[in-house]
Amino acid sequence: MNIQTKFQLYHNWVERGKLFVVPVLLLFFRLWVAWVFFNSGLTKIASWESTLYLFEYEYQVPILPWQLAAYLGTAAELIIPVFIAIGFLTRPFALLLFGFNIIAVVSYPALWDKGFYDHQLWGLMILINVVWGAGVLSLDYILSRKLKLK
Incomplete structure (x- = not known):
């Protein structure tokens, strides 16, 4: 087997692998980010008085x-x-969440010491989607398949 044939086999193997890996990674990113932000929202409504205090005096x-x-x-x-978790209108909602993530970092200076790198990671995951x-x-x-858009 010559080098060109080996390279072609390798290339085919990588392409087949991408058919599985890429969708799983996109789903993983969506679910991770959705989980983080949804839990933050649940925390806010669970202690609404604290949330109001934070928005008035901290954020x-x-x-x-x-x-x-x-x-x-x-x-x-x-x-x-x-919307992001189920993958419905993903791009516009991911763009909204990306902007929201930026505002969260800008609005809370104390975050720069502790959680800035988390927000960078989440921002990258959101941006990928x-x-x-x-x-x-x-x-x-x-839906795109049902509506014959793809």
Whole structure:
């Protein structure tokens, strides 16, 4: 077997592997990020008085009044992850969550010491779904096949 044949076999093996690995990774990223942000939303509604205190005195959300920021932030953390987890309208919701993640980092200076690297990782996972979409393991893919969009 010559080098060209070996390279072709290797290339075919990698391409077949991508058919399995890429959809699983996209699903993994979606579920991980959805879990993190949804749990944060659950924590906020579980101790609403603490949440209001944090938004009034700790978080420095630009432009919005702190009360509105508390409600919108909590709603975003409870609603957007559901859409991302099931892979429905993934790109627009992932883009929203990406922006939300940036605002969370900018609004809470204490986060830079402890959780900044987590937010970077989540941002990358979200951005991957913005760029590549949700993949074949998603409601987006199922609906696009039913509607003959792909």
